[in-house]
Amino acid sequence: MVAHLVRLKLALLRNGLRRSAWQVVGLAVAALYGLIAIVIVVATMAVVSVQVPDDRGMVTVLVGSLLVLGWWVVPLVSFGVDATVDPARFVTFTIPRRSMLVGLAIGAVIGIPGAITTVAALAVAGAWWRTPAALLVAPVCALLGVATCIVGSRATTSASAHLMGRRRVRELMAAVALVPLILIGPLISRASASGGGIGREGLERIVDVLGWTPVGAAWAVPSAVADGDWSGAAARFVIAVGTLAVLALVWDRSLAHALVNPTHEEVSTRSRGLGWFGRLPASPLGAVTARSLTYWARDPRYALAMAVVPLLPLILWIINPGGSSLLFVAPTVAFFMGWGISADVAYDGSAFWTHLAAPVTGVTDRLGRVLGASALAVPVVVVYAVGSALVTSRPDAVPALLGLGAGVLCTAFGGASIMSALVVYPVQQPGENPFQTRQGGSMMAVVSQLLGWAAVFLLSAPEAVLAVLAITQHATAAGWAALVVGPVFGGLVLAVGLRIGGRLLERNGTDLLRRILSFA
Numbered sequence: 001m002v003a004h005l006v007r008l009k010l011a012l013l014r015n016g017l018r019r020s021a022w023q024v025v026g027l028a029v030a031a032l033y034g035l036i037a038i039v040i041v042v043a044t045m046a047v048v049s050v051q052v053p054d055d056r057g058m059v060t061v062l063v064g065s066l067l068v069l070g071w072w073v074v075p076l077v078s079f080g081v082d083a084t085v086d087p088a089r090f091v092t093f094t095i096p097r098r099s100m101l102v103g104l105a106i107g108a109v110i111g112i113p114g115a116i117t118t119v120a121a122l123a124v125a126g127a128w129w130r131t132p133a134a135l136l137v138a139p140v141c142a143l144l145g146v147a148t149c150i151v152g153s154r155a156t157t158s159a160s161a162h163l164m165g166r167r168r169v170r171e172l173m174a175a176v177a178l179v180p181l182i183l184i185g186p187l188i189s190r191a192s193a194s195g196g197g198i199g200r201e202g203l204e205r206i207v208d209v210l211g212w213t214p215v216g217a218a219w220a221v222p223s224a225v226a227d228g229d230w231s232g233a234a235a236r237f238v239i240a241v242g243t244l245a246v247l248a249l250v251w252d253r254s255l256a257h258a259l260v261n262p263t264h265e266e267v268s269t270r271s272r273g274l275g276w277f278g279r280l281p282a283s284p285l286g287a288v289t290a291r292s293l294t295y296w297a298r299d300p301r302y303a304l305a306m307a308v309v310p311l312l313p314l315i316l317w318i319i320n321p322g323g324s325s326l327l328f329v330a331p332t333v334a335f336f337m338g339w340g341i342s343a344d345v346a347y348d349g350s351a352f353w354t355h356l357a358a359p360v361t362g363v364t365d366r367l368g369r370v371l372g373a374s375a376l377a378v379p380v381v382v383v384y385a386v387g388s389a390l391v392t393s394r395p396d397a398v399p400a401l402l403g404l405g406a407g408v409l410c411t412a413f414g415g416a417s418i419m420s421a422l423v424v425y426p427v428q429q430p431g432e433n434p435f436q437t438r439q440g441g442s443m444m445a446v447v448s449q450l451l452g453w454a455a456v457f458l459l460s461a462p463e464a465v466l467a468v469l470a471i472t473q474h475a476t477a478a479g480w481a482a483l484v485v486g487p488v489f490g491g492l493v494l495a496v497g498l499r500i501g502g503r504l505l506e507r508n509g510t511d512l513l514r515r516i517l518s519f520a
Contacts, residue, residue: 003103010110029447030112041120045127057223060124061207064145064219067117071149072215075157101252108150121146124219134222137233141240145218148244155247158254211236214243284360285368292344292372301347301427302340309333309380313388326392327471330385330405331464335456337377338412341369342452345505345512346424352516356509362502366417370498373413381405400470400479407463407486408456414490414497415456421504423448424512426519459493 041063048059108114124145125138211220218240224233276290276297296302312332316325345352355365385401425448463486470479505512 025447027112034112034116037116038119038123042123042126045123049127049129056127057220057226058203058207060127061210061216061219061223062203063124064121065210065213065216067120068145068149068152068215071117071153072156075153098252101248101255104154105147105150108154109146114150117149118146125222128222128226131222131226134226137225138222141218141221141237144240144244148214148218148240148247151244151247151251155251155254158251212239214239217243284358284364285371287358288355288360288365288368289371292341292369293375295344295347296372296376299347306337306340306376308336312336313384324392324394324471326388327394327397327401329388330381330401331408331460331467333384334377334381334405334409335412337373337380338409339416339449339452339456341373341413342416342419342449343425343427344369344416345420346427346516348516350513350517352509352513356513362421362505362509363498364502365505366421366498366501370413370417370494374409377409381409394471396474396476397471397479399483400467403479403482403484403486404460404463404467405486407482407490408460410487410490410494411459412456414494414501415452415459417494417497417501418504419448419452421501421508421512424515460490462489 044059044063048056109118121142122139125135125142128134128138207216207220210216211223217236221233221236221240224230224236276293277287280286280290296306313326313329316329316332320326348355382402382405385405386398389395389398389401463482466478466482466485469475470477470482
């Protein structure tokens with residue numbers, strides 16, 4: 001049965017690649033990123049293994065602990081676990097639970113994340129090649145660490161499945177988890193720039209503590225062996241094995257409960273009237289706009305995209321307090337909010353058939369989605385443009401910031417209107433965890449998004465150059481020129497994007513729906 005589950009995982013991955021060329025491209029990009037990560041880890045371990053003073057213990061424990069924490073925490077707040085072989089699909093089959101656990105665990109290694117983690121763990125073990133005793137136990141501990149990563153990720157997601165099945169809990173988790181994830185990078189950068197780093201002694205104390213915790217015990221065993229601390233090595237090994245046993249037990253009990261009591265959504269029956277549909281004109285354009293506004297107001301997937309908006313000024317202030325970087329918060333927000341509709345068709349899910357069946361032209365569909373997003377984006381961009389100029393005592397920069405913000409917003413809307421009519425990828429369904437993504441879609445999304453971002457940045461260059469010149473050189477004329485060029489050139493890009501996107505939607509609509517339904 002274990003071998004059958006592994007073969008099933010391989011067959012599903014192979015068929016997924018045959019179904020879409022984008023998935024092949026996504027796998028290639030993921031493999032490239034994975035290869036780069038492996039090269040970095042291997043090179044780092046090679047340098048550390050011969051470095052004086054000997055930092056092998058400190059580096060290996062830190063790297064290993066980060067791997068474990070990543071596997072445990074990220075699935076809860078970001079991408080979800082690999083659901084190619086979803087245990088919920090085996091509810092009606094009499095598969096022994098122990099065989100299912102082993103098969104799912106081995107199947108988790110099959111894929112880019114599992115392969116990268118395994119190779120990285122073996123590279124960490126190879127850092128002890130100059131110490132024979134440590135090298136003898138290092139591979140065993142590395143594989144133990146990999147097992148802790150995989151089983152721990154399944155245990156945390158399975159144990160929290162029913163809790164995360166509640167929409168309000170997911171939205172709260174999204175808000176709570178997003179803040180530190182966004183701010184940790186700028187805070188570390190600011191601390192390093194100000195000379196407030198932890199220092200070597202601080203790192204050593206952190207490593208000592210991690211070595212006795214479930215996340216770092218397995219990685220600290222070779223270091224203890226190299227130091228001749230055999231009792232400490234044995235104690236850490238016991239902690240690592242005990243951690244794996246506890247995680248396996250949690251996963252087993254959670255899976256047993258999930259198979260008998262599948263997670264289901266709690267559907268609200270409260271009536272809210274017609275909402276935006278009763279406030280806008282009863283026309284195709286009004287209907288599409290009302291639906292878009294409803295999504296932005298009530299769908300947590302859109303709320304997650306909006307959650308970064310109030311944090312951007314704080315991030316820019318942390319990076320450069322009192323500096324001019326705060327002035328660029330308006331165009332940054334304009335880009336994110338404008339590009340936010342790039343996944344609109346994918347977010348529609350099976351309901352996209354209503355757009356195809358209704359007498360709605362492609363241009364009307366594209367324009368309605370833009371108008372719905374604009375109702376939120378335009379006021380935010382204007383407030384941030386004027387507010388950032390006043391806070392930084394640069395009222396002369398207001399025209400440049402308004403022009404740049406308008407140009408970037410229109411350009412992003414135009415690019416997103418084309419991209420969403422060309423590419424759809426698996427996304428979280430309505431009511432699901434807004435942090436997770438469906439299997440097979442993450443790399444496809446990355447490739448399409450990167451190409452779209454590059455196009456938006458390139459097409460926003462005229463107003464960007466004028467705005468930067470006005471801000472850095474205090475060129476008032478350039479600022480007023482940006483105020484003209486931004487809306488005009490951006491509006492032109494938006495008009496072209498609406499027309500091209502509308503034609504693509506009319507031509508590819510049925511194929512887009514077929515691909516959306518295949519993701520279910």
